[in-house]
Amino acid sequence: MGVIEAQLQIKSFLNMPLIVRFMANDAKALVEGLHPLERKVLPYIIEKAPLSEIVKKSRLKDIEVMRALQWLENKKLVEKTTSTKDIIRLDANGEEYSRKGMPERRLLEAIKDSKLSFEDAQKKAKISREEFNVCLGVLKKKAAVSVEGNEIKILNNGINALGKKSLEETFIEKLLKEKDAETGSLHPEEKFAYENLKRRKGIIKEDIAKTITASLTDEGKEVRSLLVKTTGKEVFIDRITPEMLKDGSWKKGKVRKYDVRINVPQIYGGRRHFVNQAIEYIKTVWLDMGFREMKGAMLDTSFWNFDALFTAQDHPVRELQDTFYIKNPEKGRLPEKRFVDAVKSMHENGGGTGSSGWGYRWNPEEAKKNVLRTHTTVLSAHTLAKLKDSDMPAKFFSVARCFRNEALDWSHLFELHQIEGIVVDPDANFKNLVGYLKEFFKKLGYDKVRVRPAYFPYTEPSAEVEVFHPVKKRWVELAGAGIFRPEVVVPLLGKDVPVLAWGMGLERSIAEYFSINDIRQVYNNNLKMLRGIKMWGK
């Protein structure tokens, strides 16, 4: 529903009459608050008035009268009583038979001159196989036909039957004429016909009919008589129209009162996705702290995703069950030779940095394999590779997607966002890292932050960041942090400059903020949810 349609609905809801508790002096107020429909209906309720009668007299539609009665009842001016009775109506076959004649009559007609085989009789009578079988039973029971082998022949009773209406036919005619019949008030003949027809397929159906009757309460009587008295003497204005405003006629009438406490239907506006809203917010935090945004490809070679980050080529994170590898193109190109050589010797022997490296033979083919980035740290690697001495000190951030080859379930996504920042500064140290972390998380609303040892493959020292959760009243793990290993920095930057880094996932915080228990709901794009979810409030 767009705004326009919704506004139309609101208008009609505002038109709904005022509901106030009745007091002696309120009769006048109540009359003034009556909806045009109520004004039309109320005069016709004198004693017990059945709905059908009010409809007829007021010349309104059923639904309009029902609505008016409901509103009047809400105001305790009218009492509605509903009585029910069991009724019988024609069903689809019944209606058809009332036009074409009963199948047994058609069958008798077909064979009245000569006996016929079953097939021919059925064809000539234009009835279905099933109908034929039913008719045969019915007619045999009445001794109207006899069956010899595969042939059917009319008997005297049958010829007589053709000359007059059967009880069933009479009953169907009645139902056609009167729309329905009350089960309890059938004559014995009708009852006999009803019992017979009930057993046959789709001729009649049983139903429950509701009869609504309205009667006035004492207050209702008072309001009605006042209404009847004043009708025609005052002009009631329901909606202020442009014409009324132009000619000033709104002043001349009595403006109907609305119930301003009324519930109106909900509308919604255009919305950004709540994840993107959260991302915008996080980005402002980074920008406030002087960070520059990093962007880059989601699909990259293992060289950048793993090797450049000193992830050993036999490390389990590189296995197929964790990482999305690409079928076509399976492999990409390696970058400039200087990066390849530096990364290769770093893995093999530490590249003269004083590190021992991994001590294996580095395989360039392994590094060419294309992957969907498993972390956004790959963006940091690209950034370092492009950074010039004159750019330092520098700070970068990204809020971007990464991928994990996992089955989707209530707590796992295969595409998720990481929030990540790096500080490249020759003078930076672990103390500064803790400083940045405290500032960053303070901006996110966590005043108490602490770090404790952790392990991440590409940072040393590494730290787990815990914040004191103001609602849960306990420490919770929120992010990982550390200083990039020299084995990562040197091949990319050409020298060992401290690179402070920290990062965290986005989706879990989002799920927590919006009380989403099943993480899949974050991306299932249920429009009802997207339209109704609260704004990111931080």
Added chain:
Amino acid sequence: MPTITLNKKVFESLVGKKLTLEVLKENISYLGTDLEKIEGNEIHVEVFPNRPDMLSEQGFARALSSFIGAKKGLREYKVERSGEKLIVDRSVANVRPYTACAIVKDLRFDDEKIREVIEIQEKLHITYGRKRKRAAIGIYPYEKITPPIRFVAKNPKEIKFLPLEANKVMDGLQILSQHPTGREYAHLLEDKEKFPIFIDAKNNILSMPPIINSHDVGKITTKTRDVFIECSGFDFNVLSTCINIIVTALADMGGRICSMELIYPDKKRITPDLKPREMKLDLGYVNRRLGLDLKESEAAECLRKMGYGYAKGKVFVPAYRADILHQADLAEDIAIAYGYNNIKEEIPKVATIAHEDDFEVFKRKLANILVGLELTEVNTYHLIDKDMQTKSSCLDAEVVEIIDSVSKDYNSLRFWMTPSLLNVLKNNKHNEYPQKIFEMGTIFKRSIKTESGVEEASRLCVLLCHGKTDFTEIKQVMDYVFRMINVKCSVSETEFRPFLAGRCGRVSVNGEDVAYIGEINPEALKNFELDMPVAALELNLTDLFEAMNK
């Protein structure tokens, strides 16, 4: 991360101190591991994968007892010479070229110790051993073996022995195909002509690494006193560290470590080698990295708390530590000993200029325009069912596919956006109409321009879906967007199967084709089970942005 279970009593006797729960919790956390839970007498802790030496009760207790100051500094382990040799045959060079071995004597095994040993072996297999690929460990009752032991590779059909947990003698191939453990690890010997075995002087096969031990000579019982331990794989240093981790844990259990002489075709080695590795401490580097001002004596004290030895500028790294590659690793351990919580934070006064990516700013502008038109932004995955974005969407295209995706629902990367959004409509049929949605996302296509061979571009997709939507309505949306960003576009008639013929336009800006606009082909709607018309715009934002900035 692997978890290990510590028996509180055994652990306390190993640590050499009784600790209250609180102190234990705090220390475990500040040592850099995670206390999972305590259940009665059992303490469950998580160990980081860079510390395989802490994967045993003994190893963990060793680290903690230094950390809390009960037994600081380098642990000395005595290694006796057993005088036994192990011959490494040339034939293993192509299968599993290296082994490192040891004998540990005087272990009095009981059920608890057997469990502990098996647990160390299993945890090392999974983590440091990379599921036996990098290192596989075998432990044998030494009494049943007649030295010298040989490590040789043989034709699998000639390898016949009774494997553990089996009821009949099998050959190498049968083990891989019939034995449960064989099947689990069969891939490690796939395509190998010969399989490696350890075999003793009496031609008893000890085991077929990295798969399984023999039932007869490869099973530890409560009667076992001395054990032979081997570790096989591809990198001698890894194996040597691995054997060191095991023998030091066994020594902490009360065993005596004895070395063996390994006769390789071209050289001799003696393992285990528990001589600590020497590293020079670069105190300046450590202080610069941590932002501290530690004196040598303070740094030395920190190192001792972490189980290192230190003398005159030299750090003695225990032979069981697998994670010390660089000064940075020493710096971390020093920081851990110093206490992360004792490091006072400090933000340097460095001026940097913030900058949001220009393209991202442009995208936000577009989003605001579209939200103003009462559109709802959706957020879909980049991975999509290949059939959905091709066949179902009436498009033939070569798309970038994934190897072995966990699910068919995301076996390819999207080549275009419209199918992702049609799928959103499909999943929202029960919700109120009109449904007007948009997304700005990335698409993937083959290209020789990039290193990976795949080019990524940003697209905007808008879908309008309700009973009365049509070309006019989507064109109004597009025109409004272009007016708001002050860009002139032209539309020409085109045919594009996902769109209804005669109602599809190609949109260009500055002579550059940037978008398709039109009504979606009812055939595609049917494939997405939609019984409501859909008008669509798919706009290449990367190209538009370029065309605008030309």
